[in-house]
Amino acid sequence: MTRDIPGDLWKRLTSTVGLVVTGHDGTTNVMSAEWSYFVNKQPLYAAVALGPRTASRRRLEAAGEFSLTLCAEDQAALADFAGSFSVTDVDKTSSDLVRLGTPEVTATPWVTGGVLAVECRLRRTVPLPAHTLYVGEVVAAHLPDDPARPLVKHGGMHTLGAPAPRTAVVAAAQLRPDGTLRVAATGPATETAPMWQVTLQPPDGPPIPLGMHAPSSHGDLLTDIPLPPETDRSLLPAHHVLVARGRATRGRAAVSVEASPAGHHRTPDEATLPGAAR
Structure with a gap:
């Protein structure tokens, strides 16, 4: 370097x-x-x-x-x-x-x-x-x-050569100040399985299903998911989120924690809306 x-x-x-x-x-x-x-x-x-x-x-x-x-x-x-x-x-x-x-x-x-x-x-x-x-x-x-x-x-x-194939889901996950889990993902388009399946994987123990979620107007995933009441949020940074769609290789992301500085109010132009950062 x-x-x-x-x-x-x-x-x-x-x-x-x-x-x-x-x-x-x-x-x-x-x-x-x-x-x-x-x-x-x-x-x-x-x-x-x-x-x-x-x-x-x-x-x-x-x-x-x-x-x-x-x-x-x-x-x-x-x-x-x-x-x-x-x-x-x-x-x-x-x-x-x-x-x-x-x-x-x-x-x-x-x-x-x-x-x-x-x-x-x-x-x-x-x-x-x-x-x-x-x-x-x-x-x-x-x-x-x-x-x-x-x-x-x-x-x-x-x-140009052949189109670059998209075979994998790419995901990110963030614990928000209101306690919900924001999950974002992109992946290859599919007509047979358009829904996104989200799972929370603890470091030890069985996976926790977080449901099926509809795609955005762009076909991506951007959703805030309420966590099960028994979830210990202090332990979430040790968890991973798994996102699956169709036959694509599932995406995996660590859970980050969103800071909430005093006096800061997020506005729609801070990419809090689906597609706002495109």
Whole structure:
């Protein structure tokens, strides 16, 4: 372990490669932007981080708008090309691989063939020590007729493998100041056994069933369970909670104890409601 920060640490990031199109002075340019993300849901905002020597910075600022295409896995060659040359070197839109779609809301075309493309109006410019973050509001979206698989940047460019299977329940448990046991769990979706089974396991002795519980609107479990009257709450930190659902590997959690500082009142935005921390 070291506190030194490697100069290429940023390459450990995993992201979808973006193609940013800008229009200025009657010309159109397309460039690759590895750091392209959605950064707000409502309204939907997209952000791209551009380096200090990027000619598209002044073009984007002058136009006040841009388009962003998130590349599909068969656009690796195009992403490499668009990131290897500047608009001051050559008109990259002359390449056969650059196929531009007609904008619907802005004046900026967009690259077709990606996972999706969005037209954006510039809403924020955030100067960083080297890069500049441009945040745009999505005003139009273009989706392919057939869903495409994304091109992934993680050092080099990669395609996605098989979906990561979810085979296990993950659980947490906390004794609340009112004496109830809060249990949270996630796990693979199941139609045949949607209910969650919760059991309290003492360090010695038989398990104590705590009932079957309905999933939240997200399919997860977040519930406060009254404990049996005979439960010695002082011994609960030595217990474990077991959560089962269908055929998934059951989840196991130690029981933590929630502190209740004097004068502190929890409010709904402190994640006391199901889904509040999403």
